[in-house]
Each structure stands twice: as C-alpha cells, then as structure tokens.
Amino acid sequence: MTDDFPSVEELRASEKRLVGDYIELDDGEFRCVKCGCGFRSPDENYKERLALRDRNVDDLGRLWIPLSMLVDDEMMFWEFYCPDRATRITTEVAGDGEAIVDDMVLDAR
Numbered sequence: 001m002t003d004d005f006p007s008v009e010e011l012r013a014s015e016k017r018l019v020g021d022y023i024e025l026d027d028g029e030f031r032c033v034k035c036g037c038g039f040r041s042p043d044e045n046y047k048e049r050l051a052l053r054d055r056n057v058d059d060l061g062r063l064w065i066p067l068s069m070l071v072d073d074e075m076m077f078w079e080f081y082c083p084d085r086a087t088r089i090t091t092e093v094a095g096d097g098e099a100i101v102d103d104m105v106l107d108a109r
C-alpha cells in the first residue's frame with residue numbers, strides 16, 4: 001500500500017458514502033474508493049467484474065481454524081480485487097464447483 005491513498009480510518013471519517021470499506025457511491029455510480037474504477041450494474045453480481053484470486057483456505061495461516069476440522073469438502077478462499085489497483089474489495093469461502101455468491105445488489109436508484 002502506498003501513501004497516495006487514504007487509510008480505511010480516513011475514509012470512514014470522510015463525507016464519502018461507503019459500502020463496506022472500499023466501495024463508494026459517487027454521483028450515482030459505485031466505484032472503487034481508491035482508484036475510482038466502476039464495477040457494477042444492478043443487474044449483475046458486482047464480483048463478476050472484479051479480479052479473482054483463488055487460494056486454498058488451508059494456506060491462509062495459523063489464525064484460521066483448519067476448515068478440514070469442520071467440513072469434509074475442500075474449501076477455497078476467494079479474494080476479489082479491483083482490477084485497476086488490486087484493492088481487495090471482498091472475500092468469500094466456497095466449496096469446489098460452487099458459484100460466486102451474489103450477496104449484495106449495488107443499486108443507486
């Protein structure tokens with residue numbers, strides 16, 4: 001991370017209308033708060049516009065409970081990044097062959 005961008009704390013304290021930590025509503029458009037790229041349409045899953053990093057959940061480090069203790073299926077950790085500046089917008093845990101969860105509709109209407 002560079003010093004060119006505001007911190008999460010600075011963004012939360014600002015007048016920007018934020019969805020989570022890194023999506024802002026700006027003039028009717030949802031954008032990455034760091035680079036301003038737009039990535040939504042109310043008719044599609046916004047995650048489909050983001051870059052996806054697929055990681056094995058067991059490789060995340062010792063702060064994570066090994067999911068193999070909880071479920072039999074192999075689980076993946078998906079990180080969704082802004083395609084311009086690689087800001088991690090959101091994450092999701094999924095099993096093999098599962099579809100990306102459509103968990104939020106970004107609709108400014």
Ligand SMILES: [Zn+2]
Nearest residue numbers: 032035082085
């Ligand atoms: Zn961005």
